[in-house]
Amino acid sequence: MSESNMPTNFIRQIIDEDLASGKHDKIATRFPPEPNGYLHIGHAKAIALNFGIAEDYQGRCNLRFDDTNPHKENMEFVAAIEEDVRWLGYQWADKPYYASNYFDKLYAFALELVKSGKAYVCELSADETREYRGSLKQPGKDSPFRKRSVEENVDQFERMKNGEFEDGSKVLRAKIDMAAANINMRDPMLYRIRHGVAHHQTGKAWCIYPMYDFTHPVSDALEGITHSICTLEFEDHRPLYDWVLDNISIECHPQQIEFSRLNLEYTVLSKRKLTQLVSEGFVEGWDDPRMPTIAGIRRRGYTPAAMREFCQRIGVTKSEGTVEMALLENTLREELNVNAPRRMAVLEPLKLVITNYPAGQVEEVVSPNHPQNESFGVRKTPFCNEIYIEQEDFREEANKKYKRLVMGKAVRLRNAYIIQCDEVVKDTNGEVIELRCRYVPDSIGQTPEGAPKPRGVIHWVSVRHGINAEVRMYDRLFAHPSPDAAANKEGKVFTDFLNPNSLRNLTRCVLEPALAQVSPGEVFQFERQGYFCVDAHHTHGQPVFNRTVSLRDTWAKTDKKHG
RNA sequence: UGGGGUGUGGCCAAGUGGUUAAGGCACAGGGUUUUGAUCCCUGCACUCCCAGGUUCGAAUCCUGGCACCCCAGCCA
Numbered sequence: 308m309s310e311s312n313m314p315t316n317f318i319r320q321i322i323d324e325d326l327a328s329g330k331h332d333k334i335a336t337r338f339p340p341e342p343n344g345y346l347h348i349g350h351a352k353a354i355a356l357n358f359g360i361a362e363d364y365q366g367r368c369n370l371r372f373d374d375t376n377p378h379k380e381n382m383e384f385v386a387a388i389e390e391d392v393r394w395l396g397y398q399w400a401d402k403p404y405y406a407s408n409y410f411d412k413l414y415a416f417a418l419e420l421v422k423s424g425k426a427y428v429c430e431l432s433a434d435e436t437r438e439y440r441g442s443l444k445q446p447g448k449d450s451p452f453r454k455r456s457v458e459e460n461v462d463q464f465e466r467m468k469n470g471e472f473e474d475g476s477k478v479l480r481a482k483i484d485m486a487a488a489n490i491n492m493r494d495p496m497l498y499r500i501r502h503g504v505a506h507h508q509t510g511k512a513w514c515i516y517p518m519y520d521f522t523h524p525v526s527d528a529l530e531g532i533t534h535s536i537c538t539l540e541f542e543d544h545r546p547l548y549d550w551v552l553d554n555i556s557i558e559c560h561p562q563q564i565e566f567s568r569l570n571l572e573y574t575v576l577s578k579r580k581l582t583q584l585v586s587e588g589f590v591e592g593w594d595d596p597r598m599p600t601i602a603g604i605r606r607r608g609y610t611p612a613a614m615r616e617f618c619q620r621i622g623v624t625k626s627e628g629t630v631e632m633a634l635l636e637n638t639l640r641e642e643l644n645v646n647a648p649r650r651m652a653v654l655e656p657l658k659l660v661i662t663n664y665p666a667g668q669v670e671e672v673v674s675p676n677h678p679q680n681e682s683f684g685v686r687k688t689p690f691c692n693e694i695y696i697e698q699e700d701f702r703e704e705a706n707k708k709y710k711r712l713v714m715g716k717a718v719r720l721r722n723a724y725i726i727q728c729d730e731v732v733k734d735t736n737g738e739v740i741e742l743r744c745r746y747v748p749d750s751i752g753q754t755p756e757g758a759p760k761p762r763g764v765i766h767w768v769s770v771r772h773g774i775n776a777e778v779r780m781y782d783r784l785f786a787h788p789s790p791d792a793a794a795n796k797e798g799k800v801f802t803d804f805l806n807p808n809s810l811r812n813l814t815r816c817v818l819e820p821a822l823a824q825v826s827p828g829e830v831f832q833f834e835r836q837g838y839f840c841v842d843a844h845h846t847h848g849q850p851v852f853n854r855t856v857s858l859r860d861t862w863a864k865t866d867k868k869h870g
Numbered sequence: 871u872g873g874g875g876u877g878u879g880g881c882c883a884a885g886u887g888g889u890u891a892a893g894g895c896a897c898a899g900g901g902u903u904u905u906g907a908u909c910c911c912u913g914c915a916c917u918c919c920c921a922g923g924u925u926c927g928a929a930u931c932c933u934g935g936c937a938c939c940c941c942a943g944c945c946a
Binding site: 711761836 | 882896905908940941
């Protein structure tokens with residue numbers, strides 16, 4: 308059973324081969340986020356990949372913060388990342404790891420490179436370094452500091468560490484090949500000087516910080532990682548990853564494997580851009596329900612199971628593509644359809660008076676909580692002579708394609724009676740403000756003989772029993788499927804393509820009373836409309852619901868087609 | 871000829887020289903239905919970026935093109 312559910316992809320094939328050949332007998336992976344922002348759906352793909360492999364192969368996956376740049380990192384991000392990984396349902400081995408835990412060892416390995424003549428302290432300025440590096444097509448040239456003696460380099464590096472030099476005045480570089488076709492091998496930087504910033508883990512203990520290309524392979528090796536999985540843009544760094552491990556005294560040599568990062572339609576998945584959306588106020592925060600962050604989709608009502616399923620469905624390859632929103636949304640709907648209890652809510656109310664129903668009478672109609680699953684039980688919904696229906700569920704006249712309430716015609720109220728519309732009340736502007744209808748007695752659960760045939764089924768809420776609520780109708784954040792590409796092409800910026808209608812706030816909604824006691828995060832299906840969750844930030848007073856995703860709406864298509 | 875990658879239906883993706891090129895999403899048609907939802911059928915690549923070649927046999931091997939992505943942070 309688990310065999311057929313096991314995802315298969317080129318990385319798992321490599322692992323299978325390594326296990327079969329005896330290269331490894333235990334698998335270890337790692338998820339190495341930099342705590343400089345919130346995690347997004349693209350990270351979910353990496354998390355599902357790395358932690359999923361650990362689970363399926365009974366190995367381990369370390370959560371490791373890649374925290375070598377104190378300028379951009381902080382504890383808020385550390386905490387958020389931990390929460391997001393946990394929310395997705397994954398467990399890291401023993402404890403969270405930090406690259407900063409290895410600063411001592413990293414320094415020792417760097418010193419080892421210096422002593423073996425494979426690294427040197429360079430005093431070129433940033434601009435000079437760039438010039439010396441050459442270009443994509445032209446080789447670089449050696450730094451004048453390249454042939455310093457080992458003794459001098461040891462001395463200089465120690466003094467760098469001791470804080471004797473200013474920021475930017477010196478760096479430690481690997482001595483590889485300034486003419487290498489791969490620019491990453493042209494004497495890459497290993498350490499830089501950073502005074503004055505407190506690191507969230509190590510405080511002011513260090514004034515030199517190792518670069519990613521040096522830190523990453525060493526951290527992986529120290530943790531005994533077998534497969535170091537990263538995204539495609541690091542492919543060019545693999546020779547350097549290998550060079551580092553081949554030139555220091557460490558046994559373990561993990562295999563770096565690259566896969567393509569996730570691209571999703573109608574959104575952006577880059578930390579820089581997401582940070583900009585937050586800092587420039589285009590959204591309300593990292594957890595704005597329109598954001599593709601884990602925090603955002605969580606608040607939007609997505610579930611961990613749906614996210615993991617999505618990650619499985621998109622697969623893992625080296626080819627770059629853009630996944631359609633429809634795939635994400637459908638994965639969610641599939642789960643919510645099975646798990647969300649049904650309720651009725653009128654979002655844009657139109658009052659309807661039932662003229663032949665006794666004014667003081669209230670009856671409780673029985674409504675199943677899930678039409679396909681009796682174990683969800685039933686609830687009682689109060690019905691009386693005054694109800695609200697959805698404004699768009701009434702038209703004075705319509706062709707037979709319109710299966711809702713029409714003047715003079717009949718419709719069924721969900722789980723209740725058949726009604727027939729007799730009269731339309733309008734205000735001075737000609738706006739419909741009230742409907743007057745007759746109900747067919749004895750039509751609950753059946754259609755009595757002689758009763759008018761209902762055109763369809765519409766939802767409703769009792770005027771006297773309904774509760775007021777705010778409902779936030781969220782839509783895609785961007786109006787263009789690929790905001791980045793569009794901005795590039797048209798000489799604009801990606802924020803020019805934000806969807807102005809990504810949030811429609813409905814404040815006059817009426818919910819059935821069964822929705823009075825709900826807790827943050829709970830998800831319901833509002834029948835005929837979609838899935839809605841209780842907003843996590845509004846736990847008191849009038850309930851606030853976020854629309855997670857609409858129901859599939861084929862009517863919207865036909866209505867548009869036929870007018 | 872800077873280097874490194876990728877090209878299978880609208881989207882994602884199996885496929886690793888040998889039956890009619892999996893599957894999911896999307897789309898189209900039909901059935902069930904007190905949610906225009908769900909569910910259930912049916913259809914949807916004589917062809918795998920292109921052109922040659924090897925082979926009894928090629929999406930898979932070879933050669934040559936083409937297209938697209940990534941790389942010149944003291945970011946990761």
